Amino acid sequence: xxxxxxxxxxxxxxxxxxxxxxxxxxxxxxxxxxxxxxxxxxxxxxxxxxxxxxxxxxxxxxxxxxxxxxxxxxxxxxxxxxxxxxxxxxxxxxxxxxxxxxxxxxxxxxxxxxxxxxxxxxxxxxxxxxxxxxxxxxxxxxxxxxxxxxxxxxxxxxxxxxxxxxxxxxxxxxxxxxxxxxxxxxxxxxxxxxxxxxxxxxxxxxxxxxxxxxxxxxx
Numbered sequence: 280x281x282x283x284x285x286x287x288x289x290x291x292x293x294x295x296x297x298x299x300x301x302x303x304x305x306x307x308x309x310x311x312x313x314x315x316x317x318x319x320x321x322x323x324x325x326x327x328x329x330x331x332x333x334x335x336x337x338x339x340x341x342x343x344x345x346x347x348x349x350x351x352x353x354x355x356x357x358x359x360x361x362x363x364x365x366x367x368x369x370x371x372x373x374x375x376x377x378x379x380x381x382x383x384x385x386x387x388x389x390x391x392x393x394x395x396x397x398x399x400x401x402x403x404x405x406x407x408x409x410x411x412x413x414x415x416x417x418x419x420x421x422x423x424x425x426x427x428x429x430x431x432x433x434x435x436x437x438x439x440x441x442x443x444x445x446x447x448x449x450x451x452x453x454x455x456x457x458x459x460x461x462x463x464x465x466x467x468x469x470x471x472x473x474x475x476x477x478x479x480x481x482x483x484x485x486x487x488x489x490x491x492x493x494x495x496x497x498x
Contacts (some may be wrong), residue, residue, distance in 0.1 A: 288329075332367035335359055343379050353448065358381060364399075374404040381416060390420050401436070411439040417479060418449050427457040442475035444481050464491055 288315070292357035323429045340346065342356040356379075363376040375395045384393035400413035414436050422444050430453045449468035474481035 331371045332363060332372040335363050335367070336372040339376055339379055343383060348383070353387065356380075368403075371406065371409075374400050374406065374409050378409065378416075380414065382415075385420070390424060394420050395462070400464065401461055407437070408439050410439070411437070411442045414438060415442060415445055415449055419454070422453045423450070425456075427453055441479075443472045443478065444477060444479055446470075447473060448481060448484055451484075455487070455491070460491055464488060467491075 284482075308339055317390035336359075339356060339359045342359070348356065360376045360380040361375045365375050377400045379402075381393040381396040384390070384396065394417055397413040397417040400411050401417065404410045404413070413444065414433050415438070418430040418433040421427075423434060431450075433452075434446055434450055446471035447466045451463045451470060453463075454460070454466060467488050470481055470484050471488075473479075474484070
């Protein structure tokens with residue numbers, strides 16, 4: 280009888296414990312299962328989003344690779360850029376599309392539109408290399424527009440180490456355009472040294488320095 284009472288007491292204890300804790304266990308199990316299914320669903324969504332964005336970007340690449348774009352092709356390219364920027368703004372393809380958009384706008388002499396696209400990348404992209412590329416290209420446009428102070432300020436922003444040679448090359452272009460040949464020569468020499476150090480070919484810098492020397496010799 281004593282053993283029976285002990286078993287009954289244990290059973291009662293288990294019932295009491297289940298009454299107090301069973302519901303929370305069930306809820307926890309349901310939430311855990313929902314979390315697993317939710318995570319898998321989210322991963323599927325991310326994969327589907329990436330594939331869709333990739334298809335859109337491939338279409339844009341096809342348009343941008345054409346030697347010349349008529350108005351219809353430019354409008355189509357702009358529509359793709361707009362879709363990527365609005366529907367897939369959290370993907371890398373949206374930032375890449377804006378870089379292509381800037382290039383297309385430069386070819387169409389729309390420097391303001393190109394600058395806006397590049398500034399968008401600088402402000403919103405998560406990839407440091409892409410924001411660095413955008414800074415370099417924006418600085419070139421600002422230099423072309425005679426906005427030397429703005430171009431220098433753009434280059435003062437954070438630039439990826441692998442693009443430092445290009446940064447100094449553009450810095451030399453800005454100083455030269457602004458009439459400061461001493462700083463231009465220094466920047467171009469730095470560009471040469473960095474390019475050699477990093478094993479990156481940087482064409483045209485030696486010619487710029489040669490031309491600068493010829494100009495100085497005629498003074």
